[in-house]
Amino acid sequence: MARMVAERADAIAPLAEVFREHGYEGASLALIGKATGLGKGSLYHFFPNGKEEMVRAVLGEIGQWFEDAVYSPLRNESDVNGAIRAMLASTDQYFRSGRRVCLVGALAVANTRDLFAQAIRGYFVAWVDALQSALIRQGREADQSRLLAEEAVLAIQGAIILSRAMDDPAVFQRAIDQLRGRLVIENDTSNYEGTTDVSPQNEGRLV
């Protein structure tokens, strides 16, 4: 059943990386080929519509990962504060404390925004909605939860930019810490240690 040769799915992670690092227009087929180890023929065999289809595949994978790892717990987890803490920890790891760019955010400011507008919007709407749901279940008022959820999501995006501009991951981690203070309602006595940075070896994982 499983094939010996490369599968389409194996190309998604390298594709995500090369689009993150070089953007949509900056990621040439030569770079893509190098990153995936696939020639043009194979690439167009897996993605007949070229780069656009590759990005859509990557966006789908990213959306699925966030759905499973972040949105769904925020919406369904009974331990709301735990889900929020998990969101912050996952985010910190996923974006490598700001060293890794958010592809969706980068696409949102590029001139290619219109091509993927729906996917970009969906990514952020789902995030804000899920976080708002969690904040409401904390007992907060709906409007305030909406505002706070928006603030949190945009703070993460801004933290990526600022920490990259400063070339200082501590900026990102301070932002995450601040968010934890504003989002989590403290009522337990457990001593939760702060930002958990990811170890540098497994840089290829997490989509």
Add this chain to the structure above:
Amino acid sequence: MARMVAERADAIAPLAEVFREHGYEGASLALIGKATGLGKGSLYHFFPNGKEEMVRAVLGEIGQWFEDAVYSPLRNESDVNGAIRAMLASTDQYFRSGRRVCLVGALAVANTRDLFAQAIRGYFVAWVDALQSALIRQGREADQSRLLAEEAVLAIQGAIILSRAMDDPAVFQRAIDQLRGRLVIENDTSNYEGTTDVSPQNEGRLV
């Protein structure tokens, strides 16, 4: 003394616009020529080092504008709350409530970051420093002021991304309103009206 023909300075604003809209690599010389009305000959006459020199000129102009309109008042204005309010109003207008991308922020996440790393860093460091100075003069503690200043600057960057992703300038304006609530220490009775959106006609101004 003043020449009849186009000057180098006249090209800066169109250059800024085209780099904002298309990024560094995406802004081809054809697009640049169209935006500035200058042929390659003139372009390379004014900017012998090509696109890199054009971007540096734009970054210099942007930095100067922010220095005069934002940083300097934050550092020197005796009416601290007024300077902060002015910063938020200027920012809202400059970025057209999130419809206009921040070139510096966009460069910070692009793969060309290293080329302009120093200018990018300087832009954000000056902003955070100036805002911290204002917050300290409000009577806040230095460390808290630093954190809050960082939060404010990254929130503006994140607000641009989120409002563009949502295609909704109201997201940006809500973020500005939230920032005003967190940054300005209310002690007067004057009724200050909220976010002031810029009129859509004069889109070419402000660098």
Add this chain to the structure above:
DNA sequence: ACGAGATTGTACCGATCGGTAAACAGATTA
């Protein structure tokens, strides 16, 4: 009017762009 310097238009360069076509190879199934 003249020469000098500033500005511009145009042709051109090699390299690379995204994408296509088709021959080819490997495994699978009948």
Add this chain to the structure above:
DNA sequence: TAATCTGTTTACCGATCGGTACAATCTCGT
């Protein structure tokens, strides 16, 4: 074995890329 589906290689396409060269034009002080 023959046919088929899947995947890979390679050569190639026209268009555009950033950049250069240089002649032509313009402006201005003398």
